[in-house]
Amino acid sequence: MADKIKVGLLGFGFMGKTHYNNLAQNDNVEIISISTKELDDDALPKDVEIYEDAKELLNKSNIDAAIISLPTFLHKEIAIYAAEKKKHVFVEKPMALNLSDCREIENSAIQNDVKLFVGHVLRFWPSYMQAKHFIDNNVDNFGKTKMMRLLRYSNLPGWAQWFTDSDKSGGVLFDLSIHDIDYAIWVFGEMPKEVFCQIQKVEVNNAKKIVQVPAITGTTLVFRQGIAYCEASWAAKDAFPFTAKAEIVGETGIMQFGSKSETPIKVYSNLQAEGMDPYLSDGYNNEMTSFIDSILKNKPTAISGADGKNAIAICEAARLSALKHRVVKLKEVL
Amino acid sequence: MKKIKIGIASFAHIHAYSYYDCIKKLPDVDVVAIAEENEYSKEQISNLSDLIYSDYEKLAVNSEIDVILVTTENKYHKKTAILAMENGKDVIVEKPIATSLEDADSMIKTAEKTGQKLIQCYPCRYHPTAISIKNEIDKGIFGELLSISATNHGQMPEHKGATKWFSQKELSGGGALMDHITHVADLNFWFSGQSIESVFALKFNLFHPTLDIDDAGMVYLNYDQGLHSTLDPSWSRPKNYETWGDLTMTIFGTERTLTFDMFAQSARVHSDKQSHPILINYGSNMDYIMLNDFIDCIRKDQMPMLSGKDGRKALEVALLAYKSAETGKLIKT
Numbered sequence: 297m298a299d300k301i302k303v304g305l306l307g308f309g310f311m312g313k314t315h316y317n318n319l320a321q322n323d324n325v326e327i328i329s330i331s332t333k334e335l336d337d338d339a340l341p342k343d344v345e346i347y348e349d350a351k352e353l354l355n356k357s358n359i360d361a362a363i364i365s366l367p368t369f370l371h372k373e374i375a376i377y378a379a380e381k382k383k384h385v386f387v388e389k390p391m392a393l394n395l396s397d398c399r400e401i402e403n404s405a406i407q408n409d410v411k412l413f414v415g416h417v418l419r420f421w422p423s424y425m426q427a428k429h430f431i432d433n434n435v436d437n438f439g440k441t442k443m444m445r446l447l448r449y450s451n452l453p454g455w456a457q458w459f460t461d462s463d464k465s466g467g468v469l470f471d472l473s474i475h476d477i478d479y480a481i482w483v484f485g486e487m488p489k490e491v492f493c494q495i496q497k498v499e500v501n502n503a504k505k506i507v508q509v510p511a512i513t514g515t516t517l518v519f520r521q522g523i524a525y526c527e528a529s530w531a532a533k534d535a536f537p538f539t540a541k542a543e544i545v546g547e548t549g550i551m552q553f554g555s556k557s558e559t560p561i562k563v564y565s566n567l568q569a570e571g572m573d574p575y576l577s578d579g580y581n582n583e584m585t586s587f588i589d590s591i592l593k594n595k596p597t598a599i600s601g602a603d604g605k606n607a608i609a610i611c612e613a614a615r616l617s618a619l620k621h622r623v624v625k626l627k628e629v630l
Numbered sequence: 631m632k633k634i635k636i637g638i639a640s641f642a643h644i645h646a647y648s649y650y651d652c653i654k655k656l657p658d659v660d661v662v663a664i665a666e667e668n669e670y671s672k673e674q675i676s677n678l679s680d681l682i683y684s685d686y687e688k689l690a691v692n693s694e695i696d697v698i699l700v701t702t703e704n705k706y707h708k709k710t711a712i713l714a715m716e717n718g719k720d721v722i723v724e725k726p727i728a729t730s731l732e733d734a735d736s737m738i739k740t741a742e743k744t745g746q747k748l749i750q751c752y753p754c755r756y757h758p759t760a761i762s763i764k765n766e767i768d769k770g771i772f773g774e775l776l777s778i779s780a781t782n783h784g785q786m787p788e789h790k791g792a793t794k795w796f797s798q799k800e801l802s803g804g805g806a807l808m809d810h811i812t813h814v815a816d817l818n819f820w821f822s823g824q825s826i827e828s829v830f831a832l833k834f835n836l837f838h839p840t841l842d843i844d845d846a847g848m849v850y851l852n853y854d855q856g857l858h859s860t861l862d863p864s865w866s867r868p869k870n871y872e873t874w875g876d877l878t879m880t881i882f883g884t885e886r887t888l889t890f891d892m893f894a895q896s897a898r899v900h901s902d903k904q905s906h907p908i909l910i911n912y913g914s915n916m917d918y919i920m921l922n923d924f925i926d927c928i929r930k931d932q933m934p935m936l937s938g939k940d941g942r943k944a945l946e947v948a949l950l951a952y953k954s955a956e957t958g959k960l961i962k963t
Contacts, residue, residue, distance in 0.1 A: 442846075447880075492830060522834075523836070533885070545868075
């Protein structure tokens with residue numbers, strides 16, 4: 297059997313744990329190390345090296361690949377550091393907080409000849425993946441994609457304070473709506489010509505301080521052959537279930553899918569309702585398998601640095617549009 | 631109870647058939663006559679009344695009639711409504727009130743001058759679901775309204791025969807944006823009590839490339855006390871869609887989040903006779919509730935909650951959207 301890919305996880309929050317669980321099931325992977333600031337986290341496995349500092353892990357731990365699930369504002373520094381240490385890089389979405397940071401990460405990966413994969417998980421999400429397949433194969437003569445309406449509603453991420461600091465997370469546009477923005481450019485197969493966006497700030501209580509968070513956003517992307525409207529909100533109240541909705545209209549048909557149709561199992565107790573959406577392999581597992589596979593077979597990653605950068609370019613154009621209250625052409629930010 | 635006698639000016643607008651059915655069910659209301667200036671729909675309407683005129687003026691001067699329902703092509707609302715009011719009739723006018731603010735203004739002025747009622751159809755306001763939302767908002771349980779994300783999707787009315795005019799700008803005033811902005815614009819005004827501050831819109835022809843008409847777009851509406859709203863008004867439902875379209879909203883308030891699907895009260899029906907499932911709505915008939923209130927108000931000589939002024943406000947939003955789409959600019963009011 298070929299050598300296993302030795303992996304280090306940088307960041308062990310919500311996403312880091314998800315990736316750990318998937319990597320732990322991958323026969324081609326050996327998890328060597330984890331870095332986290334939460335050294336007393338009960339969920340930390342006993343059989344791996346634990347570091348408090350991400351760079352220390354990259355310096356000392358004998359790994360082939362780094363899985364970066366750190367807060368967004370740390371992506372650039374750590375991704376470049378990892379590439380320079382000749383580690384293949386998986387970086388969570390959003391790739392970074394601005395286009396020039398994305399360029400630096402991408403260049404660093406190229407110069408150091410390491411793989412770079414950006415975690416736009418919708419490209420591996422069963423329903424979203426199947427819809428793209430359906431369109432690309434013109435099933436039922438669906439025709440060219442004309443219009444997409446992509447919605448994503450969530451409570452304010454309560455598990456970490458950095459989300460509500462838009463200097464660190466980019467706010468709802470860069471953190472949440474970017475899923476759908478990336479999906480739209482993947483389905484249309486090109487970058488939009490121009491965008492219009494509005495971003496609404498909402499007051500939230502963050503660590504006993506009232507702060508204004510960019511929490512509701514709607515972006516219209518104008519492509520040569522059609523349009524996509526991507527809307528996301530962090531303003532849903534606590535009891536509101538996470539909701540993703542997609543509607544794709546082609547020349548002759550319409551497709552509608554989303555989180556509502558993805559919970560075949562619902563479990564109720566006296567206190568709460570819980571939906572379960574098991575797949576043989578879910579989106580997070582699919583993307584991680586693809587990343588590991590690209591290293592094993594030495595082939596290009598399915599979601600490249602350029603892809604990560606393109607999504608950020610649109611977010612930058614959208615943010616500029618929201619600031620200037622006008623249509624922004626993509627070439628203004630590129 | 632005093633009988634209210636109604637004349638219907640044209641069946642050009644497809645809603646006229648539903649309104650006709652509702653009026654027939656109302657107690658002490660008669661459809662006395664119909665006028666139709668279009669050739670195409672005469673056959674369709676020949677059995678709806680014993681008295682069918684071929685021009686709207688004859689209807690206006692019939693002294694037996696109390697109220698004229700104006701369901702002509704949008705462009706002819708003005709002349710038909712003014713003729714009716716000048717001949718002593720109250721008017722119920724289909725939305726949008728007209729195709730220009732000037733036309734709307736002259737209709738409103740005529741109503742003031744003649745003392746006749748100019749009543750505007752916005753049936754959504756009478757839907758029990760919408761009324762429930764309005765009551766909850768008024769009670770303050772939403773806190774401040776932050777955002778309303780709305781859709782008013784539909785199929786494009788067929789570009790032939792009686793419905794051809796919907797996609798002829800000179801008769802309709804515009805396509806999907808004209809047809810579908812005003813319902814949500816009116817609901818937003820009613821729900822929030824806020825005034826519009828700026829409008830941005832994009833319009834496209836995505837589905838009917840041979841026609842010179844907008845069938846898709848995105849509309850952003852900003853209000854003066856902090857509410858923002860977006861609307862997809864597209865004629866984007868395929869011909870074999872399970873129903874005509876939708877009206878949905880997700881409302882984010884500081885204290886509540888609400889999702890609203892006005893036509894959710896439907897059964898999905900599959901049959902060997904149909905190539906696709908269809909939705910049978912068992913929700914409330916808002917047209918009936920609205921017309922019942924309109925007739926009741928006319929009988930009591932009161933104005934219902936919807937007047938020509940409400941019609942003008944909603945039309946203004948649609949026209950601002952077109953102005954924005956044509957100039958590419960955010961339009962401030």
